[in-house]
Amino acid sequence: MQSIMKESDPILEVENLSASTDNLPILKGVSLTVYPGEIHAIMGRNGCGKSTLSKIIAGHPSYNITNGDIKFLGENINSLEPEERSQSGIFLGFQYPIEIPGVSNLEFLRVSTNARRKFLNKEELDTFDFEELVKEKLEIVKMDQAFLSRSVNQGFSGGEKKRNEILQMALLEPKIAILDETDSGLDIDALRIVASGIKKISNAQTGIILITHYQRLLDEIKPNYVHVMSDGQIIKTGESDLALELEEKGYEWTDNFIKET
Amino acid sequence: MVNENLVKDVVKETYKYGFVTDIETEKIEKGLNEDIIKLISQKKEEPKFLLDFRLKAFKKWQKMKEPDWAALRYKKIDYQDIIYYSAPKQKEKISSLDEVDPKLLETFDKLGIPLTEQKKLTNVAVDAVFDSVSIATTFREELAEHGVIFCSISEAVKNHADLIEKYLGTVVPASDNYFAALNSAVFSDGSFVYIPKGVTCPMDLSSYFRINSGDSGQFERTLIVAEESSSVSYLEGCTAPMFDTNTLHAAVVELIALDDASIKYSTVQNWYAGDEEGIGGIFNFVTKRGKCLGKRSKISWSQVETGSAITWKYPSCLLLGEESVGEFYSVALTNNLQQADTGTKMIHIGPRTKSTIVSKGISAGNSKNSYRGLVKMGTKATGSRNYSQCDSMLIGDQASANTFPYIKSQQPNSEIEHEASTCRISEDQLFYLQSRGIEFEEAVSMMVSGFCRDVFNQLPMEFAAEADKLLALKLEGSVG
Numbered sequence: 204m205q206s207i208m209k210e211s212d213p214i215l216e217v218e219n220l221s222a223s224t225d226n227l228p229i230l231k232g233v234s235l236t237v238y239p240g241e242i243h244a245i246m247g248r249n250g251c252g253k254s255t256l257s258k259i260i261a262g263h264p265s266y267n268i269t270n271g272d273i274k275f276l277g278e279n280i281n282s283l284e285p286e287e288r289s290q291s292g293i294f295l296g297f298q299y300p301i302e303i304p305g306v307s308n309l310e311f312l313r314v315s316t317n318a319r320r321k322f323l324n325k326e327e328l329d330t331f332d333f334e335e336l337v338k339e340k341l342e343i344v345k346m347d348q349a350f351l352s353r354s355v356n357q358g359f360s361g362g363e364k365k366r367n368e369i370l371q372m373a374l375l376e377p378k379i380a381i382l383d384e385t386d387s388g389l390d391i392d393a394l395r396i397v398a399s400g401i402k403k404i405s406n407a408q409t410g411i412i413l414i415t416h417y418q419r420l421l422d423e424i425k426p427n428y429v430h431v432m433s434d435g436q437i438i439k440t441g442e443s444d445l446a447l448e449l450e451e452k453g454y455e456w457t458d459n460f461i462k463e464t
Numbered sequence: 465m466v467n468e469n470l471v472k473d474v475v476k477e478t479y480k481y482g483f484v485t486d487i488e489t490e491k492i493e494k495g496l497n498e499d500i501i502k503l504i505s506q507k508k509e510e511p512k513f514l515l516d517f518r519l520k521a522f523k524k525w526q527k528m529k530e531p532d533w534a535a536l537r538y539k540k541i542d543y544q545d546i547i548y549y550s551a552p553k554q555k556e557k558i559s560s561l562d563e564v565d566p567k568l569l570e571t572f573d574k575l576g577i578p579l580t581e582q583k584k585l586t587n588v589a590v591d592a593v594f595d596s597v598s599i600a601t602t603f604r605e606e607l608a609e610h611g612v613i614f615c616s617i618s619e620a621v622k623n624h625a626d627l628i629e630k631y632l633g634t635v636v637p638a639s640d641n642y643f644a645a646l647n648s649a650v651f652s653d654g655s656f657v658y659i660p661k662g663v664t665c666p667m668d669l670s671s672y673f674r675i676n677s678g679d680s681g682q683f684e685r686t687l688i689v690a691e692e693s694s695s696v697s698y699l700e701g702c703t704a705p706m707f708d709t710n711t712l713h714a715a716v717v718e719l720i721a722l723d724d725a726s727i728k729y730s731t732v733q734n735w736y737a738g739d740e741e742g743i744g745g746i747f748n749f750v751t752k753r754g755k756c757l758g759k760r761s762k763i764s765w766s767q768v769e770t771g772s773a774i775t776w777k778y779p780s781c782l783l784l785g786e787e788s789v790g791e792f793y794s795v796a797l798t799n800n801l802q803q804a805d806t807g808t809k810m811i812h813i814g815p816r817t818k819s820t821i822v823s824k825g826i827s828a829g830n831s832k833n834s835y836r837g838l839v840k841m842g843t844k845a846t847g848s849r850n851y852s853q854c855d856s857m858l859i860g861d862q863a864s865a866n867t868f869p870y871i872k873s874q875q876p877n878s879e880i881e882h883e884a885s886t887c888r889i890s891e892d893q894l895f896y897l898q899s900r901g902i903e904f905e906e907a908v909s910m911m912v913s914g915f916c917r918d919v920f921n922q923l924p925m926e927f928a929a930e931a932d933k934l935l936a937l938k939l940e941g942s943v944g
Binding site: 261262263264265284285286288289290295297300301302303304305306307310311314315318319322354371375 | 887890891892893895896897898899900901902903904906910911913914915916917
């Protein structure tokens with residue numbers, strides 16, 4: 204495999220990570236390193252541990268790390284709270300964004316953005332200044348302002364929820380974004396909007412991990428690396444053509460890799 | 465796992481009004497009998513009609529049984545073990561605030577209710593009640609210019625006996641219920657408000673009730689009369705020190721609105737709730753009722769109930785005047801071992817009357833929170849409407865919420881609508897907010913205040929902000 208010259212330090216290093224929930228092992232030694240400007244795709248069957256990996260990186264309290272480390276910008280973050288991880292620049296785009304009745308989307312976005320800004324020693328925004336900022340970012344995901352006055356994700360369609368996730372990513376400007384099946388449940392048009400949004404937000408300093416089942420997102424956003432997960436492990440890593448091969452041959456083809464390893 | 469002591473500290477910290485004022489008080493002996501009632505009446509130099517009112521109420525009370533239908537459990541109250549009159553010792557006649565014991569002024573200062581001329585709140589007139597007596601009422605002269613009477617009820621008995629005799633007990637008769645009868649027999653002080661015809665009260669009126677003694681009950685009585693085409697907004701706040709015994713608080717509030725008059729009555733109740741083991745706290749048994757006597761009159765109750773070990777309270781509206789309007793907006797929060805059984809009664813008697821009920825119950829810890837409400841359409845209430853919405857939110861898996869809606873309709877040409885829901889703050893919701901950089905406690909309080917928004921919107925501005933903060937404080941350390 205051809206290797207790209209790494210000129211800077213990695214953003215994220217997952218080192219031999221094992222984790223369990225209710226004493227049930229889910230991850231069994233995952234290693235993954237993301238450098239600035241890189242896009243990684245993680246593929247695999249349902250239940251292989253992809254979503255769990257993303258939640259653990261974001262700090263979900265239901266999982267225990269039994270072995271290994273997660274490092275962000277060189278610092279071990281195993282014991283950081285989810286809010287601390289977010290503030291320092293880790294973003295998780297949820298597969299199923301959660302509905303929060305009664306909490307206005309605008310206020311939620313503002314509090315969230317200000318938490319990140321505070322961490323970055325930037326001035327916190329009042330309601331007026333924030334509205335200016337959010338209007339600008341709404342353009343990226345082609346969302347209407349009416350979204351802002353509704354409760355967080357409540358009554359949103361599947362596509363609207365996913366666009367709201369990308370809007371949050373645009374506001375938080377993370378160092379690394381892990382997008383968990385952001386493409387699922389989207390029609391072609393919505394997929395294009397989401398994909399172009401992701402491309403606009405990311406740059407040479409940010410890293411992206413796309414968790415997906417489908418080639419169609421990867422047609423829009425070409426990954427540098429594709430990892431195949433099975434039973435809590437990364438069993439194969441390749442470049443973007445691995446995804447194409449996978450689409451052609453199906454996951455059954457990857458079962459052989461397990462035997463090989 | 466969060467350090468247990470830390471949680472305890474946080475919970476303790478949440479009640480910053482738990483201090484006791486060290487002041488010499490005049491107390492009468494414990495117990496309740498006719499002589500005690502005569503003594504109270506004598507101390508207050510009351511006219512005969514009031515003593516008769518008290519004695520009649522006492523006779524009725526003796527024949528009554530403490531109600532047991534509420535979803536509440538508590539140690540039986542020994543009514544002979546309570547002091548029914550306790551007052552800070554002061555000079556006989558106080559002509560100005562300068563003569564009020566500085567300790568008392570300091571107490572209200574600490575509670576955020578400054579009374580002195582220099583510091584008093586600028587747009588709210590305050591009647592400050594300490595144990596059994598009213599200490600001071602601000603802005604009286606200014607209000608008097610508009611013909612508004614705002615004073616302690618003891619004073620009203622002396623200076624406006626005709627109004628008291630005319631209205632006292634007409635909304636909540638002494639025989640109404642056990643606690644109302646007790647209050648009618650022994651009530652010590654409270655506030656009186658009279659808004660004359662056509663007057664819009666130029667500022668919010670407010671009473672602040674402070675219990676200071678551990679062994680005396682507080683039995684305040686409030687009466688508000690709004691004459692034709694007048695309006696008033698009234699606020700009520702309550703706190704008490706932390707004692708490991710339970711203190712009884714049995715108040716009666718009566719509101720009367722004549723033609724086209726409107727009364728808005730808002731409460732933030734933050735009596736001491738007891739500790740996390742359920743030791744101590746106020747037993748809060750309150751009867752609040754408004755009578756929409758006039759045509760197109762309106763009475764609106766909004767309450768934020770966060771304190772007390774036990775809350776038993778159903779602010780209600782009797783809708784007599786045609787096209788009169790009753791409203792009830794409530795947030796009741798219980799934590800630790802608190803119990804609340806609260807709600808409202810909307811009694812539609814006149815035609816085309818309307819009522820709205822919005823109740824939000826939040827239960828955390830091991831607490832119990834029940835909504836109990838009655839909507840009744842009488843035979844003459846044609847074209848009347850009610851809308852009720854009762855939502856419960858559970859925090860943690862040890863708390864409980866109940867809803868007991870009673871609906872009685874004797875009028876086919878009327879509409880009653882009832883909606884109810886229960887939700888729980890889920891780990892997923894919290895994680896979602898946290899994963900967006902929002903701290904755990906703030907995430908909880910955002911969700912709780914979102915849940916309460918419909919009610920907070922009804923509160924006067926400063927109250928709404930205070931209520932929001934209060935809920936956040938009360939919930940600190942309750943989740944996780």
